[in-house]
Amino acid sequence: MPNTMKYEKILDALEELLKSRTIQTISVSDIARTAGIGKGSIYYYFPSKESILEALIERNYEKPLDTAKTLARQTSIPPFTRMAMLFQACRNSSSEFMNQENSEGIPVSTHQERSIIHQKYLNHLVTELKPELTEIIRQGIESGEIHFDQPAALAEIVLIVLAVKFDNTLIPTTQEETQATIRGLISLLEKGTGNPPGSLNFLMSFHDDTK
Amino acid sequence: MPNTMKYEKILDALEELLKSRTIQTISVSDIARTAGIGKGSIYYYFPSKESILEALIERNYEKPLDTAKTLARQTSIPPFTRMAMLFQACRNSSSEFMNQENSEGIPVSTHQERSIIHQKYLNHLVTELKPELTEIIRQGIESGEIHFDQPAALAEIVLIVLAVKFDNTLIPTTQEETQATIRGLISLLEKGTGNPPGSLNFLMSFHDDTK
DNA sequence: TTCTTTTTTCGACCATTGGTCGATTTGTGT
């Protein structure tokens, strides 16, 4: 508890700098200056520049993912509703600090430079949420709302598609295309889980929020 | 036609070096030395180090993707068979120069460093193959073999899942898990396209090749 | 061939970076 303060300060500094620049253009000295500490101190808390970024990513994901997890455990709520909530949480966590700039006007190369972040995001989101979504689906199967015999696989498929589409830099497409794909996924889910067409449309709701 | 030779030489050099090291640990001087030319010449053909990598990736993807494309156009072959062939092509192109090392023994951080390559791969594969797979599906719909009203979305979903799972570094899992997910996808496809269970099992065939 | 002009090649050079290190300060227990 003595020194966590400075540790967090470093993360804050990087987070701040990351809003207007890419990791590659941010030097360790920049981080130190922004954090208001000496450069040497940085390496007292982190072994490398890369590790700072990883720690920041971890920090930012923990919160939304944790809430999503506890949310997912509310067995009183019907499975598909919880699924929708989980989607929502995904979406929020994704846009949290990935799309700090409206991605217009940023050259393609800059997108590329963020690849480590995006990859980490994809990995975290899917691996962390897969057990939760699997459990939700399993409960849905038991209660007869979902007809599919491979809950884990289904969970992973859904998460992969959602994560990739939410992070619009991995495969940049227009809003319309993204929506079309999500709609297709829902359609596929309906037929695949034995639900009538349109019954899962409410899963889309998370996607047309304000802004 | 005069100087393409040296251009290719640079790409060859990077490709060679990439087999044993990561991009970040390869300096432009290294590339120059390996290619047997002066460092300055590199910047005569490429504007930046990053661009060399991109050109290399482009070069390596063109071949397998082109064959996959022409393959996909053989309307005489039934849709699902062509789909399987396309999957196969995906798989080959993915393992071509991503997994040059047996990924055992490589620290996680090293995996991360390759993220740009993997991201590029994912993007290329999906965007290039989506129109082709969409067309195949569309034909399958017309011929009554596929019942699904959003061919483009379905194509993208399938490609995303396959591309992510083939590239086992984005979300590293065990072989068994990967297989389980693919099996789930096929299951989902069967139910989603109105085909009897097990009828699309042959799509798995591509996955248990030698080695 | 010889002269001129353009294209290509090169490595010394530069600014900057990630990371190290010993010195110095701050904190803590006795």
Place this chain on the structure above:
DNA sequence: ACACAAATCGACCAATGGTCGAAAAAAGAA
């Protein structure tokens, strides 16, 4: 007050991506 550990710092280092002007090759022009 003392000793000892924890924490802080910025000068310093080796190495990097990229620049530049000079010089060699190539290509015309005569």
